[in-house]
Every structure is written in C-alpha cells, then in structure tokens.
Amino acid sequence: MASFKPTKVQVYPKLGEKVTQDTLYWKNYKPPVQIKEFGAISNIDFSPVAPHNFAVTAFSRIHVYGAFSQEPVKTFTRFRDTAYSGKFRSDGQLLVAGCEDKVVRLFDVSGKAALRTFRGHTKAVHVTDFTSSRYHILTASDDYTCRLWDIPNATELNTFQEHTDYIRCGVPSKLNTDLFITGSYDHTIKLFDARVNKSTMTMDHGQPVESLLLYPSEGLLVSAGGRYVKVWDLLKGGQPLVSLKNHHKTVTCLCLGSNGQRLLSASLDRHVKVYNTANYKVVHNFDYAASILSLGLAPDDETIVVGMTNGILSIKHKKSTDESAKDSSQKKRRPSYRVFVKGKNYFPKQDDYLVSKPVKQYLANYDKQLKKFNVSKALDTALQTWVRHRKPEITVAVIKELDRRGTLKNALAGRDEQQLSQLLNFLIGNLIDHRFAPVLVTAADMILDIYQSVIGQSPFIDRQLLRLQELLERELNYQQDLLEVMGMLDTLFASSLPRKEVPCSGVSRPNGLAQEEENTSRATVQVT
Known part of the structure; x- marks a missing residue:
C-alpha cells in the first residue's frame, strides 16, 4: 500500500502593507514614553508659544510637561473636585480650567494660586477657552448654558441657554471675537454671535457631540459624536460635506496636523485615525492599549500625546534625521556569509560509516x-x-x-x-x-x-x-x-502581427494583373 502523501499547501505571494509617504511619515516616531496619572486624562492642550509645553488635565489636578520632560514642570492642584478642559491662552501666560464644583479658575502659568474665580454655573463646567481678544473667557456647562466672562473685572458678560442637554465641547473663533460654536448631547451644534445674544446657525450631528474643531480658515467645521466624524461648510449655511465612519466606538477628540493637511480623530476603540483633508481617506492608524479620551499634537507634528481612560499618558517624539538614518542602516544588516556556507565544504572520508535513520513523518x-x-x-x-x-x-x-x-x-x-x-x-x-x-x-x-x-x-x-x-x-x-x-x-x-508572403514560382507579375487573372478564373469556374 502506498504511503500517505500530506496535503500540499501552495505558497502564495504575500500581500504586504502598502507603503506610502504618509506611512513613512507617521511611523517615524520613537517608542512611546508612558506616564501614570492619578485618573482618567480628559484633556491635553499644547501651549501656542515655544517651547510648546502641554497641559494634561487628569482627576483633580493639571500637570504641565515640558517638551522632553517625564516629570511635570508645573502642577495646579487648587481644585476641590475633578478638573476639566485646561487650556492655554494664545500668549501661553494664562491657563483656564473648569471643575466639577461649578467654579471656573484662571491661573498664571508662572504662579500657583488662582488669579480669578468665576462663579455662576449651577453644574459641572466641562468647556473652557479664551476668545481671540485674550480678555474674555468662554465656558459651557452641564446646566445647558454657555457664558462669556470678562477677565479684568471677573464678571459675566452674556449667558446663552438654547441647548437642551449637557454641553461638552466648544470652540471660539480666532478671527472674530464675538463668534463661538458649541456642541451638546442634544445632538445639535450651534454657532453663537455675542452681538445679537443668540445662535445664528444650528446643525444636527445626529449623535451626542463630543468634540469640535475649526479649520484655520474657519470656513469648515469638524464635529465628532458617536461613531461619526462630520465636516460642515459654514460658508454655505452649515451644509454637511463629509460623514466619516471609520471608528467602531465613540469618537472622543479631534485635532489638526501637518499645517492643516491632516485630520486626526481618537476613539474609545483604542485607535487614532489620520485622514487626508483633501479627500478624507484614512492614510494611517495608531493603536493604543486602552480607550482614548484626549489627544494632542505639537506644532510640526513633533510630539503626539494621548490620554487614556486608565490614566496612562502616552508621549511619542519624532525621530531626528540622524536617528532615522541609523535605523534604516540597521535594517539593512544581514547575517554573515559564513553562516550560510557552514558545513557545505565537508566531504565524507573513506573510512566513514553512514548511519541512516528513517525520517518520521509528522502529519498535521x-x-x-x-x-x-x-x-x-x-x-x-x-x-x-x-x-x-x-x-x-x-x-x-x-x-x-x-x-x-x-x-x-x-x-x-x-x-x-x-x-x-x-x-x-x-x-x-x-x-x-x-x-x-x-x-x-x-x-x-x-x-x-x-x-x-x-x-x-x-x-x-x-x-x-x-x-x-x-x-x-x-x-x-x-x-x-x-x-x-x-x-x-x-x-x-493577432491582427498586428506581420503576415508572411508565400513566394510564387515563375515570373513575377504586377499586382493588378494577378488580381485580374484571379477574377477571370473564378468567373470561369462559376460558368462551368
């Protein structure tokens, strides 16, 4: 009886990852530095001025880290409860944050105590930011209201109450000090104008809105909520342009990179997606160990900072030119040639005995x-x-x-x-x-x-x-x-191939005469 022949598994060519310029660019980061915070990291904000320190809001404190420091260079702990939304002013000298205790606090980055406290909200304040005038603060709360405050006098300027659910995100205009946009859990996005004391535009996201982002030109707005990232054209009355559904859990935060040419979104599904803003296709993907709550990107994409629900802060720094060249040279190293030719030059001697051993067949x-x-x-x-x-x-x-x-x-x-x-x-x-x-x-x-x-x-x-x-x-x-x-x-x-002409015996004749003789012969055959 013939022995059993194992199934032959055909070797197919591997379908490797498509390497693009974006792949090479976004993979050019060092291994991440991980720092354990005291609680879930709800917000990350980079200072607009060099050396671009970043503020990390986690639990009841805000840590300010340097560009390459693994320990905070500054800590603000004047919060009685969970802090939210620590944001720098455009000159990098002031920092504002909300709190679960309904109070908004303003800090000097070089000091410790709060310069101002703003009281008026009746529930937790999750949104704080500076307007483009530098002397006003925008806040939004779980009490369904958003407010404008005057910094020098520590007084409330305006109150807007048009949302019907928690307001968890907002962004002020950098070009017009009177305009700002808020997103709420009532699924709506509203554009407010402080000059008329009401909203002038309303968009329906269809899901609870978690994050908002304005393009530098402020003609486009990006909103994130549920599994969707949507782009709106503000110049055409808030018409939806694109709806992206690349995450399979709630999208929590957004940011722009590569001078506005790339859009980044982070989600509870542990992924950060990078989109090309020309066609909104995903060009790269980052994976993390836990659900992501906050995301920050330094100018020129030098540093990517991600905050997770388990309190881990992940910091990735871009490799320098020398480090990238060193890594590429190390990848080209291969084993020595002697490894491959070892034992190939041995020949059996005359007195050697060959002990054969049956090869046992192992079947899958x-x-x-x-x-x-x-x-x-x-x-x-x-x-x-x-x-x-x-x-x-x-x-x-x-x-x-x-x-x-x-x-x-x-x-x-x-x-x-x-x-x-x-x-x-x-x-x-x-x-x-x-x-x-x-x-x-x-x-x-x-x-x-x-x-x-x-x-x-x-x-x-x-x-x-x-x-x-x-x-x-x-x-x-x-x-x-x-x-x-x-x-x-x-x-x-087949039609394009040259045809071979069969040489005729005898005297060559002109083409016209040959054709006439051929027609005459055909007519004779038909008459016969």
Whole structure:
C-alpha cells in the first residue's frame, strides 16, 4: 500500500502593507514614553508659544510637561473636585480650567494660586477657552448654558441657554471675537454671535457631540459624536460635506496636523485615525492599549500625546534625521556569509560509516483526518479560528484536496448552524481574493446548491447566503468580463502581427494583373 502523501499547501505571494509617504511619515516616531496619572486624562492642550509645553488635565489636578520632560514642570492642584478642559491662552501666560464644583479658575502659568474665580454655573463646567481678544473667557456647562466672562473685572458678560442637554465641547473663533460654536448631547451644534445674544446657525450631528474643531480658515467645521466624524461648510449655511465612519466606538477628540493637511480623530476603540483633508481617506492608524479620551499634537507634528481612560499618558517624539538614518542602516544588516556556507565544504572520508535513520513523518491534524477518510472533520480542523484567520492558504489547500478526491460535497453537507456560519464567513471574506478565488468559487457554488432548502429557518444564515450569492455572481461576472477583454486583446495582437508572403514560382507579375487573372478564373469556374 502506498504511503500517505500530506496535503500540499501552495505558497502564495504575500500581500504586504502598502507603503506610502504618509506611512513613512507617521511611523517615524520613537517608542512611546508612558506616564501614570492619578485618573482618567480628559484633556491635553499644547501651549501656542515655544517651547510648546502641554497641559494634561487628569482627576483633580493639571500637570504641565515640558517638551522632553517625564516629570511635570508645573502642577495646579487648587481644585476641590475633578478638573476639566485646561487650556492655554494664545500668549501661553494664562491657563483656564473648569471643575466639577461649578467654579471656573484662571491661573498664571508662572504662579500657583488662582488669579480669578468665576462663579455662576449651577453644574459641572466641562468647556473652557479664551476668545481671540485674550480678555474674555468662554465656558459651557452641564446646566445647558454657555457664558462669556470678562477677565479684568471677573464678571459675566452674556449667558446663552438654547441647548437642551449637557454641553461638552466648544470652540471660539480666532478671527472674530464675538463668534463661538458649541456642541451638546442634544445632538445639535450651534454657532453663537455675542452681538445679537443668540445662535445664528444650528446643525444636527445626529449623535451626542463630543468634540469640535475649526479649520484655520474657519470656513469648515469638524464635529465628532458617536461613531461619526462630520465636516460642515459654514460658508454655505452649515451644509454637511463629509460623514466619516471609520471608528467602531465613540469618537472622543479631534485635532489638526501637518499645517492643516491632516485630520486626526481618537476613539474609545483604542485607535487614532489620520485622514487626508483633501479627500478624507484614512492614510494611517495608531493603536493604543486602552480607550482614548484626549489627544494632542505639537506644532510640526513633533510630539503626539494621548490620554487614556486608565490614566496612562502616552508621549511619542519624532525621530531626528540622524536617528532615522541609523535605523534604516540597521535594517539593512544581514547575517554573515559564513553562516550560510557552514558545513557545505565537508566531504565524507573513506573510512566513514553512514548511519541512516528513517525520517518520521509528522502529519498535521487535517492530514490525520484525511488519512482516516474523515472528510468533514478534516474540513472542521482547517476551519479553526487561528487557521482561517492567520493561514487561510491551509484552509484553501484542504478544500482543494477534498475537491480533487471528489468528497468536497460530502464534507460541506450536514453542518449545523454554527459550523455553517464559520464556513460562510470564511468564504465571504476570501472569495474575492484572486489567490483563492479559483478554489473557493467551486465550494461556494456547492454550498448554495446544498443549503438552498434551509433558507428561511435562520435569518442570520439567510443573510450570509444572500451575501455569498452576491459575491459569487459578482466574481463570475468579473471573470467573464476579463475573458472577453482577453479575447479582444488576442484578436488585436493577432491582427498586428506581420503576415508572411508565400513566394510564387515563375515570373513575377504586377499586382493588378494577378488580381485580374484571379477574377477571370473564378468567373470561369462559376460558368462551368
């Protein structure tokens, strides 16, 4: 009896990551520096002036870190409860923050005690910022109101109460001191004008609004809430331009990078997405260990700072030119040539004895089942989670072997709902892969024939079968179109090839005379 031959797993070319200029740019950061804070980090703000220190608001204190310091250079602890929204003024000399105790505090960056305290809100103040005039402060609270305050007199200027739920984000205009925008959990975004004491524009985000961002030109506004990031055109009355849904959990914060050419969004799904602001496609992605609450980006993208729900502050610094060149040179190093030629120059001597040892054959689990002719169990083994996700070529090789044996239909039949769902998921995810399509199209066709009688018994399986049928029809149409194109190309290539002329025996004649003689001979044949 012939020995069992293991299933031959075909080696496919790897589909590597597409390397772009954005990939190289955003990967050019050092390993992160992680600092443990006292609580969840709710806000990060960079100072507009050099050396661009950044304020980290976490629990009941605000830490100010230097560009390359791992210890805070300044700490503000004059809060009785959780602090929120520590923001620098445009000259970097003052810092304002709200608090759970309803009080807004103004600090001198070079001092410790609060210069001013503003009282008037009746609930926690989550939004604070300076207007472009530098002498007014914008605040927004869970009491559904937003207010403007005068710094020199520590008095309230205006109160706006148009939202019907918590206000958790706001941004003042840098070009007009009387305009500011707020976002609320009532799903609305409102543009207020202090000169008329009311809102002049309202936009519906459709989800509780968590963050707002104005472009430098202030013609476009970006809002984040739920799983959506939306871009609005303020010059056209707040018309929506783009709706992005690249996160699978709530988007918590936004920021601009690369001088406004890149938009960054962070989410509770532990990802930071980088968008190209020309077409709003994702050009890069950062992964973190915990849900992200706050995000900050230094000027010229020198430092990326992320604050997480577990109190970890992650700081990434951009590599210098020398460090980048050193890393690239280290990647090019390869093992010495002697490693590859070791032992290849040895020749057996005359008195040497060769002791042969039978090589034991180790079979994979799916091959063991195939050897026992357990075709269904062999397919189940090849559909295990780690196999179908990490090495789908093994699953495809087993399906191909079963088809070669003529037992694929038996292996696919008789499956329960869970097993059938796993099989359908694998086919749906890999059917359009050109490496696996020739094998999986046959399996998909068999499944649709076998399980068409069970349609209507499980809504989940029905949706998967319909999805598989759509993919199969699309793939077949695509292959048919390719065959038609190949046929047309073959015709074009055949017609473009030079024709070989057969030399005639005897005296050469002019083309016209030869054509006349040919027509005469044809007429003679017809008369005869």
